[in-house]
Amino acid sequence: MDVSSGAGRVAFVGTFPPRKCGIATFTNDLCQAVRNAGVEPIVIPMNDRAEGYEYADPVRFTIFEPDLSTYRRAAEYLNINRVDVVSLQHEYGIFGGNWGSHVLAFLQALRTPVVSTFHTVRREPDEDEKRVLQEVAALSDRIVVIGEHARTFLHEVYDVPKEKVDLIPHGIPDFPFVDPNYYKDQFDVAGRPVLLTFGLLAPHKGLEYVIQALPKIKQAVPDVVYLIVGATHPYWIRREGEAYRLRLHRLARELDVTDNVVFHNRFVDDEELVAFLGAADIFITPYLSVDQVSSGTLSWAIGAGKAAISTPYWYAREVLADDRGILVPFGEHEPIADAVIKLLTDQAFFHGMRKRAYTYGRHMTWTNVGHMYKDAFNRVLKERTRRPRRFLVHRPEPQRPRGELPSLRLRHLRRLTDDVGVLQHAFYTVPRYSHGYTVMDNALALLLTMRIHELGELEEDETEDLATRYLGFLLYAFDGKSGRFRDELRHGETVWGKTTGSEESHGCALWALAATVARSPHATLRDMAGKLFEQALRAAAGFSSLSGCSLTLLGLHDYLSWFSGDVTARDMRHRLAAELLRRYRRAADDEWRWFDETLTRWNARAPHALIVAGQGLSDEDLVTTGLAALEWLCRVHRPDGGDFVPVGSNGFYARGKERARFDQHPHEACAAVAACLAAYELTGEQRWYREAEATFEWFLGRNDHRVPLYDPRTGGCHDGLHPDGMNANQGARATLSYLLSLADMRLADKAIVLKRGESRVERIGELSKQPS
Numbered sequence: 001m002d003v004s005s006g007a008g009r010v011a012f013v014g015t016f017p018p019r020k021c022g023i024a025t026f027t028n029d030l031c032q033a034v035r036n037a038g039v040e041p042i043v044i045p046m047n048d049r050a051e052g053y054e055y056a057d058p059v060r061f062t063i064f065e066p067d068l069s070t071y072r073r074a075a076e077y078l079n080i081n082r083v084d085v086v087s088l089q090h091e092y093g094i095f096g097g098n099w100g101s102h103v104l105a106f107l108q109a110l111r112t113p114v115v116s117t118f119h120t121v122r123r124e125p126d127e128d129e130k131r132v133l134q135e136v137a138a139l140s141d142r143i144v145v146i147g148e149h150a151r152t153f154l155h156e157v158y159d160v161p162k163e164k165v166d167l168i169p170h171g172i173p174d175f176p177f178v179d180p181n182y183y184k185d186q187f188d189v190a191g192r193p194v195l196l197t198f199g200l201l202a203p204h205k206g207l208e209y210v211i212q213a214l215p216k217i218k219q220a221v222p223d224v225v226y227l228i229v230g231a232t233h234p235y236w237i238r239r240e241g242e243a244y245r246l247r248l249h250r251l252a253r254e255l256d257v258t259d260n261v262v263f264h265n266r267f268v269d270d271e272e273l274v275a276f277l278g279a280a281d282i283f284i285t286p287y288l289s290v291d292q293v294s295s296g297t298l299s300w301a302i303g304a305g306k307a308a309i310s311t312p313y314w315y316a317r318e319v320l321a322d323d324r325g326i327l328v329p330f331g332e333h334e335p336i337a338d339a340v341i342k343l344l345t346d347q348a349f350f351h352g353m354r355k356r357a358y359t360y361g362r363h364m365t366w367t368n369v370g371h372m373y374k375d376a377f378n379r380v381l382k383e384r385t386r387r388p389r390r391f392l393v394h395r396p397e398p399q400r401p402r403g404e405l406p407s408l409r410l411r412h413l414r415r416l417t418d419d420v421g422v423l424q425h426a427f428y429t430v431p432r433y434s435h436g437y438t439v440m441d442n443a444l445a446l447l448l449t450m451r452i453h454e455l456g457e458l459e460e461d462e463t464e465d466l467a468t469r470y471l472g473f474l475l476y477a478f479d480g481k482s483g484r485f486r487d488e489l490r491h492g493e494t495v496w497g498k499t500t501g502s503e504e505s506h507g508c509a510l511w512a513l514a515a516t517v518a519r520s521p522h523a524t525l526r527d528m529a530g531k532l533f534e535q536a537l538r539a540a541a542g543f544s545s546l547s548g549c550s551l552t553l554l555g556l557h558d559y560l561s562w563f564s565g566d567v568t569a570r571d572m573r574h575r576l577a578a579e580l581l582r583r584y585r586r587a588a589d590d591e592w593r594w595f596d597e598t599l600t601r602w603n604a605r606a607p608h609a610l611i612v613a614g615q616g617l618s619d620e621d622l623v624t625t626g627l628a629a630l631e632w633l634c635r636v637h638r639p640d641g642g643d644f645v646p647v648g649s650n651g652f653y654a655r656g657k658e659r660a661r662f663d664q665h666p667h668e669a670c671a672a673v674a675a676c677l678a679a680y681e682l683t684g685e686q687r688w689y690r691e692a693e694a695t696f697e698w699f700l701g702r703n704d705h706r707v708p709l710y711d712p713r714t715g716g717c718h719d720g721l722h723p724d725g726m727n728a729n730q731g732a733r734a735t736l737s738y739l740l741s742l743a744d745m746r747l748a749d750k751a752i753v754l755k756r757g758e759s760r761v762e763r764i765g766e767l768s769k770q771p772s
Contacts, residue, residue: 007084007377009040013063013074013106014089016045018053020234020267021200022296023091023119029171029270030087031058033370039377042083044074046094048234066096068105075109079725085377088116090136093235099132107139111725113384115376116140117168121150122291123157123314134158141380144373146170146294149314153293166376170296171369172303173274177358183279189225189262193344196280196306198229198273199297202236203244206286206311211248212333213340214257220341226257229264229276277304281350282343285310288330292316303365305358307350309339324357384723385650385662388704405745406700408457410466412716413445413739416732417466421445421473423491425731429716432731433491439477439505440487441732443512446470448736450515451743455750464522471516471525474509475532477501483539485509503548504602510536511555518562533559540572546583546595547602549576553609557616577613577622580606584625592655593632599653602667603633603646608675615682623682630675634691637672644669644698664721666709669698670737677748689748696745699738710738 012031015024024045031041043059052062061077063070078086088103096102107114116136122129137143137158143165145151151167154160184190197207210226217224232245245265252261268276277283283301285308292313299319301308308325310316320327326343328335343350416423416431421442425435449467452458477485479499485506488497513536516529533555540552556573560566583595595606607630614622636653637644646668647653648660672695680688694702699717701708707726709718717738719727 007039007374007381009042009083010034010085010087010377011042011044011060011078011083011112012087012089013044014046014091015094016043016055016059018055019045019048020231021094023089023094025270026119026170026296027089029366030369030373033171033366034373034377035370036367037370037374039370039374044078048094063106065094065102068096068102071096071102071106072109075106079109079111080728083112084724085380086110086112086114087373087377088114088136088140089119090116091119099129101128101132104132104135104139107136110139113141113380113724114139115142115144115373115380117144117146118150118154119146119294120291121145121153121158121293123149123153125157130158134160137164141384142166142376144168144376146299147315147318149318150293166372168369168372168376169364170294170299171366172300172361172364173270174365174367175274175277175300175304175358175361177305177354178278180279180281183275186275187227187262187279189227189279192223192225193221193282194280195224195226195282195284195340196229196276196301197227197284197286197297198268198276200230200233200267201228201245202233204288206288206331207248208251209286209331209333210284210336211251211255211257211261213337214252214260215255216334216337217340217344218257218260221344224260224340224344226261227264227276227280228261229268229273231265231267273300274304277301277306280306282306282340283308284336284340285313285316286328286336287311287313290314290330299361299364302357303361305354305361307343307353308357309336309343319360322356323353324360325353381723385648385660388661388721388723405749406710406712406742408452408455408739408742408746409713409715410452410458410462410739412711412714412730412735413448413732414466415714415716416735417445417469419469420489420491421469422732422736424733426716426729428728429711429714429730436488436490436497437473438487438489438732439474439485439501440508441736442470442473442477443505443508444736444740445732446474446512447508447515448740448743450512450519451740451747453519453521455743455746457746460521464525467516467520467522467525470512471529474513475528477509478532478536480535483535485536503543503545504551506536506539507543507548507551507555510540510552511558514555514557514559518558530563534568537569537572540576543576546580546606547600549579550602550605550609552576553580553613554605557609557612560616573613573616577610577617577619580610580613581622581625584610584629588629593629594655595629597655599633599636599647599659601647601649601652601665602671604630604668604671604675607633608671608678611675611678611682627679627683630679633672634676638691638694643702643704644672644695645704646672646698661704662721662723663727664704666699666717666720666734666737669695670741673741674744677744680748681751692745692748696741699741709734715739 012027014027015021016027017024035041041058044061045059047062047064061074063074092100137160145165145167151165154165155162232242252258283306285298290313293315295315302319311330312327326339328339421437422445423431424438424441425432446467449463452463479486485501486496486499487501487505513529513533517526520526543549553576556569560569587596588594607626610622610626646664648662648664650662651660653659673692676688676692699710705721705725716730717734719729719731719734
């Protein structure tokens with residue numbers, strides 16, 4: 001996952017139209033806002049009924065509120081279909097379980113970074129409510145609240161760190177500042193002072209207190225009219241039908257204000273709501289609970305520049321401060337009447353309040369809010385790369401004694417190999433023929449067959465057959481005229497994507513050919529590899545890349561172990577070793593012991609190459625430099641002596657800059673294992689073996705996400721670790737990196753066992769007792 005470009009695709013989880021509720025409206029508006037900000041939204045809505053709703057784009061998957069299994073399936077769906085961030089709209093009543101606890105199963109199974117918007121945060125929760133919200137907060141990478149009180153409660157009551165919480169206002173349309181008379185004739189209230197409350201009706205909304213205030217208001221302003229706009233909340237429809245609305249009708253009749261109250265009993269869309277709000281002179285929220293820390297209706301009213309009257313719930317206290325509105329006590333109608341009369345009879349006071357409200361609301365427009373959410377999504381992506389989340393792994397791993405290495409299995413490698421060579425990529429475990437073949441992968445595969453031959457753990461006929469295919473591919477890739485390897489062969493074609501491959505792939509091919517010369521038991525393979533090596537080596541004289549020079553040196557070490565008298569190869573080893581040493585001395589200092597200004601990929605190959613070159617040349621300076629560079633690199637990989645963390649490919653690691661933590665690739669672990677084992681073989685120091693072992697355990701699950709990358713049944717290996725989890729694909733490069741590291745570890749163990757006559761498990765116990 002490349003986080004440099006930010007969040008491109010975000011999944012929104014909450015309710016969604018055509019379901020009728022405030023969170024559905026909010027989620028829909030937020031999706032539009034982030035789309036306008038350059039983010040692609042997809043939606044995973046919550047269903048409160050088994051038959052669901054007739055959703056339209058961008059809905060992709062649904063969760064049935066009471067069915068716990070659908071929460072886990074939704075997480076699995078998102079893990080597979082890869083979104084950059086999940087935006088959870090958290091509100092009580094839309095998730096199943098006690099206090100919505102079912103959503104925890106979704107969050108626990110999710111690998112993607114999560115930004116949760118908390119629409120309700122109660123100051124005095126009961127024990128279960130507090131526990132659930134704390135767990136949602138813990139499983140979220142960041143939290144968004146709409147009001148400052150919510151942020152304070154999260155910190156003081158729920159122990160959520162302040163720095164984890166972002167304050168983003170409730171979005172609103174970009175309202176014009178208009179005269180209410182422009183809209184009144186649409187609703188047959190032209191010339192009348194209009195009071196308005198809109199939203200889904202429910203008993204806790206307290207609308208009866210506005211109706212009770214109307215008789216007093218009528219005495220001062222006889223033609224006043226109160227518009228109550230909105231359907232009854234579906235929850236209350238299911239519980240008691242229209243009982244609350246009927247009580248309001250009856251109250252209006254009893255107080256003789258039926259001509260002053262107009263009910264619009266329907267769920268209105270945004271366009272019609274803008275018109276209703278435009279027609280209003282005064283907006284009223286007479287809610288009965290202090291706990292409300294956000295209100296979409298009050299946000300819209302402020303944004304439209306309406307004079308507002310409200311009970312002092314938490315959100316109203318914030319947005320109506322500084323004379324942007326009037327606060328009245330809970331459950332009292334007289335103060336409501338007095339506030340309405342004051343506003344309708346004091347025009348200077350009325351218009352001043354409108355202007356203050358409208359000015360305050362400018363920062364709340366959906367355009368601004370969309371960009372604020374986009375910034376939050378981008379921030380959480382970057383934070384995930386610095387502090388990766390470790391996931392619960394449900395896949396059972398085979399039991400093995402401590403210190404015992406996995407068995408060497410080539411099932412997946414054989415799956416990726418056809419008559420031409422090894423295919424480059426896989427979609428999950430299925431070969432991707434459309435991506436074809438590369439020189440690097442086939443060179444690594446050939447190198448692996450030579451390691452396997454040394455181990456002697458598999459049938460010789462099988463390794464010979466595989467080696468023949470990989471060597472044949474390298475022979476076909478080599479262009480005798482240019483002396484370079486072509487690269488990127490398309491499947492079923494004779495067309496090469498690159499007529500000249502990279503120095504890195506060329507150097508790797510030389511290493512594989514040299515290993516074949518030095519280790520193959522088959523004379524025909526040795527002869528062919530030797531001839532191709534001799535032809536291909538000439539181009540290395542012009543190499544300038546660190547990886548190309550290093551890989552070639554590793555090949556020369558193997559080649560000269562067999563043909564030590566080859567003058568051309570010896571001269572090339574001198575030249576390339578001197579070049580690496582020159583680069584190191586030019587770039588390195590006490591803080592940065594490296595060959596270049598940036599750590600990129602295959603990093604450990606460079607010190608590995610110097611170590612074996614120094615060994616072959618009996619050059620202490622080369623060996624000392626190689627060991628110093630490798631020791632420094634190991635501190636980069638394991639700064640606290642903990643888990644191996646390779647330099648990430650999303651930015652790498654430049655001198656003086658922050659190192660990238662992701663994406664983490666298996667070839668980095670492979671290079672580090674081989675280099676540390678070479679240092680161990682040369683020096684005999686146990687710390688190098690322990691370093692190799694700790695690095696190899698990255699494949700087995702000792703990594704940032706605590707997930708094994710290898711498949712013990714097939715020998716396949718996942719392509720790496722992203723900030724949001726493990727790459728699901730098992731391509732050739734990753735699989736070969738794991739198998740090469742396993743073969744190197746098994747070869748090292750075999751050498752030690754032969755030398756000391758002890759088992760690996762016994763030796764592990766002995767090594768653990770020895771000081772560094």
